[in-house]
Amino acid sequence: MLRTPAALALLLSLLACGEVEPDPEPYVQPAPWEQLNFEEREEFMTWVFSPTMEDLFLAEDPALYDGFECETCHGDDPHYEMPAVDVIDPLTLDDVPVDSIDDPERLEVALWMEETILPAMADMFEQEMNLEGASCLDCHPFE
Ligand code: HEC
Numbered sequence: 832m833l834r835t836p837a838a839l840a841l842l843l844s845l846l847a848c849g850e851v852e853p854d855p856e857p858y859v860q861p862a863p864w865e866q867l868n869f870e871e872r873e874e875f876m877t878w879v880f881s882p883t884m885e886d887l888f889l890a891e892d893p894a895l896y897d898g899f900e901c902e903t904c905h906g907d908d909p910h911y912e913m914p915a916v917d918v919i920d921p922l923t924l925d926d927v928p929v930d931s932i933d934d935p936e937r938l939e940v941a942l943w944m945e946e947t948i949l950p951a952m953a954d955m956f957e958q959e960m961n962l963e964g965a966s967c968l969d970c971h972p973f974e
């Protein structure tokens with residue numbers, strides 16, 4: 832390796848230009864969601880949760896969810912508190928159970944949430960699907 836001055840010079844020039852970047856470390860989740868501290872949760876959201884959700888939302892309705900990002904669920908809340916009051920529309924008693932929703936468009940969204948979004952969240956958070964674990968009300972306020 833690097834026996835010729837030319838090769839050495841090339842290497843040095845690349846380093847000098849900062850063009851030799853080490854590969855970014857792949858993200859490794861340090862522990863299940865419930866055990867993560869705030870900073871670790873932020874990283875998990877950034878590398879795993881939000882991109883996965885983005886794919887699911889865009890697959891469902893690319894026009895409606897164009898520009899999907901943290902703000903789609905959290906608004907501009909720096910504490911990322913959930914459920915996201917003022918950001919995500921509230922559910923009401925009329926939405927429970929989901930099959931009883933009258934408006935066909937709302938029913939369609941709710942069924943997609945129930946069949947796709949909620950299980951994906953439960954999977955990523957490693958939680959059961961119930962009120963203590965993963966539920967619609969982790970994201971939606973309830974009125
Ligand atoms: C699809 C909705 C959704 C998106 C998009 C989303 N989050 Fe979250 N976020 C959640 C949910 C749900 C929780 C957890 C609520 C719980 O613990 O019950 C959460 C929790 C968090 C928490 C932990 C808050 C705490 O006090 O424990 C942080 C930090 C966070 N999100 C940051 C982000 C960041 C940064 C992004 C964008 C890269 C993002 N989120 C995108 C839904 C979302």
Ligand code: HEC
Binds near residue numbers: 919929969970
């Ligand atoms: C990970 C977060 C998350 C979970 C879990 C979730 N939702 Fe949603 N839901 C959203 C987001 C984001 C939207 C789009 C923003 C909005 O308009 O509320 C949405 C939209 C909806 C809408 C359309 C609202 C409207 O006014 O157009 C309905 C209905 C709905 N969700 C029902 C449900 C039901 C029922 C469940 C549980 C089975 C559920 N959601 C679980 C994040 C979530």
